[in-house]
Amino acid sequence: MDKLIIRGGKRLQGTLDVAGAKNAALPELCAALLTAEPVTLSNVPRLQDVSTMLKLIRNMGVSAEHHEDGRVTLDAGGLNNPEAPYELVKTMRASVLALGPLLARFGHAKVSLPGGCAIGSRPVDQHIKGLQAMGAVITVEHGYMLASLPEGRTRLKGAHITTDMVTVTGTENFMMAAALAEGETVLENAAQEPEIGDLAEMLIQMGAKIEGHGTRRIRIQGVERLHGCEHQVVADRIEAGTFLCAVAATGGDVVLRHGRADHLEVVIEKLRDAGATIEAGEGFIRVKADGRLKAQSFRTTEYPGFPTDMQAQFMALNCISQGASKVTETIFENRFMHVNELVRLGAHIQIDGKVSVIEGVEKLSGATVMATDLRASASLVIAGLVAEGETIVDRIYHLDRGYDRMELKLRGLGADIERVK
Ligand SMILES: CC(=O)N[C@H]1[C@@H](OP(=O)(O)OP(=O)(O)OC[C@H]2O[C@@H](n3ccc(=O)[nH]c3=O)[C@H](O)[C@@H]2O)O[C@H](CO)[C@@H](O)[C@@H]1O
Numbered sequence: 108m109d110k111l112i113i114r115g116g117k118r119l120q121g122t123l124d125v126a127g128a129k130n131a132a133l134p135e136l137c138a139a140l141l142t143a144e145p146v147t148l149s150n151v152p153r154l155q156d157v158s159t160m161l162k163l164i165r166n167m168g169v170s171a172e173h174h175e176d177g178r179v180t181l182d183a184g185g186l187n188n189p190e191a192p193y194e195l196v197k198t199m200r201a202s203v204l205a206l207g208p209l210l211a212r213f214g215h216a217k218v219s220l221p222g223g224c225a226i227g228s229r230p231v232d233q234h235i236k237g238l239q240a241m242g243a244v245i246t247v248e249h250g251y252m253l254a255s256l257p258e259g260r261t262r263l264k265g266a267h268i269t270t271d272m273v274t275v276t277g278t279e280n281f282m283m284a285a286a287l288a289e290g291e292t293v294l295e296n297a298a299q300e301p302e303i304g305d306l307a308e309m310l311i312q313m314g315a316k317i318e319g320h321g322t323r324r325i326r327i328q329g330v331e332r333l334h335g336c337e338h339q340v341v342a343d344r345i346e347a348g349t350f351l352c353a354v355a356a357t358g359g360d361v362v363l364r365h366g367r368a369d370h371l372e373v374v375i376e377k378l379r380d381a382g383a384t385i386e387a388g389e390g391f392i393r394v395k396a397d398g399r400l401k402a403q404s405f406r407t408t409e410y411p412g413f414p415t416d417m418q419a420q421f422m423a424l425n426c427i428s429q430g431a432s433k434v435t436e437t438i439f440e441n442r443f444m445h446v447n448e449l450v451r452l453g454a455h456i457q458i459d460g461k462v463s464v465i466e467g468v469e470k471l472s473g474a475t476v477m478a479t480d481l482r483a484s485a486s487l488v489i490a491g492l493v494a495e496g497e498t499i500v501d502r503i504y505h506l507d508r509g510y511d512r513m514e515l516k517l518r519g520l521g522a523d524i525e526r527v528k
């Protein structure tokens with residue numbers, strides 16, 4: 108199993124390229140299932156989750172190739188097996204995104220229920236309820252969602268869907284299903300994450316009629332057929348935010364090319380309050396930091412609030428900042444798995460339910476720690492970059508699920524970090 112060995116204490120300096128967003132690329136690969144015409148996505152990141160999604164859709168009979176230049180060319184003309192088997196779904200929860208498109212195009216689908224995961228139980232009840240409101244018949248048998256249309260129907264029908272909570276992949280599933288449904292669908296309480304807007308733009312290019320993406324109410328007028336398109340995946344705000352926190356923690360001066368500051372406003376505001384200098388313009392974010400910053404309290408909420416996917420990385424920064432801070436996680440019930448590992452590196456953190464209280468310390472000291480989930484892994488890497496001595500981060504397959512060669516990018520900025528088998 109791969110590990111990272113980090114010798115901390117190096118300032119980060121230089122320029123790096125922000126990759127395409129995992130959380131946009133995954134639904135967009137599924138959107139290609141909605142048409143029999145070729146689709147080309149560019150700026151697709153090289154991540155384990157993308158490889159898994161490509162495996163999943165190839166298994167359906169789709170031809171899909173990830174090229175050296177980051178393009179993925181897809182052709183779902185030959186799709187003949189609308190099924191997502193457990194073996195592939197269990198390693199990537201985003202597989203549930205195949206359900207909406209398969210149902211909309213084929214009228215039936217068999218998608219494994221995702222299991223729980225380290226950060227929480229993550230049910231898919233809202234996905235099922237919403238698609239049922241659109242006329243789908245869905246039963247759960249032997250761990251699979253078996254979805255079909257009632258006798259005599261060939262298309263889903265538009266519906267008014269109000270979810271119990273804001274759900275990102277739920278909103279995406281409904282948008283994709285509604286694009287080919289009969290009549291109008293209105294999504295209330297819709298997610299507003301930038302990845303929703305990026306998917307909507309792709310669907311519109313394919314001929315979908317969508318309005319209101321980026322707001323709490325999205326309207327979709329179904330069409331009979333969608334066509335192929337070329338679409339560039341939006342920059343990954345979470346990868347960019349992770350590097351901003353890393354530089355804020357180690358000190359240094361780094362330019363993130365292609366970074367979208369407008370998608371990271373709350374995080375950037377917190378980093379500025381902490382004492383980092385951040386400049387941003389068209390297609391770049393520059394971060395400069397020196398010495399210990401001031402700890403910042405925050406609570407995670409849906410976009411445009413503080414992203415849960417940045418909680419662990421910002422907490423790592425708080426661990427070595429001046430003063431105390433309170434971090435409240437409101438989205439996932441079990442997203443503090445990094446805390447015990449940060450404590451092994453010398454951090455002072457106490458958990459009380461949804462709240463972690465962090466007392467900043469002057470230094471961390473290297474140790475062997477275990478990655479438990481994707482962003483937890485990133486927080487341990489940040490902590491390792493500032494810790495004295497050697498930190499070994501074990502089980503980095505979690506990290507590889509969502510970061511495009513993170514250690515190479517960090518090495519390019521002067522970090523002492525290597526991957527070992
Ligand atoms: C591939 C992708 O885009 N993943 C992101 C997506 O995950 P994902 O879309 O899975 O997360 P959701 O927005 O759906 O989850 C929000 C909350 O709603 C709950 N819920 C959701 C659906 C449902 O049917 N029932 C239910 O109870 C979840 O357990 C969670 O507590 O948004 C999360 C919240 O920003 C991010 O952390 C993930 O990185």
Ligand SMILES: C=C(OP(=O)(O)O)C(=O)O
Nearest residue numbers: 130200201416481482509
């Ligand atoms: C939780 C995350 O992703 P996923 O929904 O793919 O598990 C994440 O990107 O931090």
